[in-house]
Amino acid sequence: MDILSIIFIVAGLFFLIVAAIGVIRLPDMYSRSHAVSLTDSLGAFLMLVGIALHEGLSINMLKILVVLVLLYILNPVIAHATVRAALRSGLKPLEKENS
Amino acid sequence: MKVFLFCVLVLLAILIGAYLYRVLQGPTIFDRLLGHNGISTKAIILLIVMGIYFERVDMFIDISIGYALLNLVGSLAMAKYLEQKEHS
């Protein structure tokens, strides 16, 4: 069971690192918000599932799953609010033409 | 397992540093807001891993649930506030 949870945690860390690289590397604010949503959806999921497997079947595992459900419901709302505020206050998205 | 969890904690702290670079450096105010959102998600994960590391999950998990809910309210309030202003 420990091996499985280590695999999950390492996979989650991979996505978190990719998201951090993206936040530093990507050119404009709208693209960076995609990198943050990458962390929120898959990185946090894999990390928390790995931790829940390590914890075993108990009330704490149930609470970790509650945190996961909360993250999945609340994070799209936050990302949408941020991006909408940026658009409404007149921040122009970068249009890149390399096809 | 203990050593592995310690490495995970250190790595998460370094990743928070990457987001902090975006908060300090960001050209517009929305980049800073985005960096704050990323930091809070990392902090939720960091708190749970810390709970496993110190073997007090029952305490740290409640803190992280409260942090997730408060983070929603704070981020929404900041986004709503900045929406009404003219930033470029």
Add this chain to the structure above:
Amino acid sequence: MATRSRPVSSEFLFFKAMALFVFWVLLSASFEWIHLGLGLFFSFIVAWLNSGHSPFVPKFRLWLRILLYLPWLFYKIIQSSLHLSKLILHPALPIVPHMISVESKLRHHAAVVLLGNSITLTPGTITVEVDGSNLIVHAMDKNDEAAIKQMESKIAHIFKDEEPDL
């Protein structure tokens, strides 16, 4: 609560209070009578205070269909996460950021909420603005529009038996 506009449905009040009570039990994780009684009392108080909002009670078959929709959404999330990771780690950074204006045919508030949340949850696309049933989406790659169309048809299939309210 002077601004309450809709009548309070007792069934809806009961469901809301039960959901809050389950959340209370999960948070407190103690089964003594004083804690359970306090939780029941406060969940009914909070449900009554908030009973003016959103009288939408999803029916059972709708819950079932949404539950069956979630694994497909999760498969799409994994797929597009791997794609976006490849784009970010690519040395030349071959991203094509552009805005898509999606005019959906959904006629339910809940369906539009589900579509917007699914789009934002999928890495690579993010909902920027919602107006009625039309959405403005910021996308990172060229073939994201087809994925959004597919997602919309799935959600329209979920809500095909309900009364339109938009």
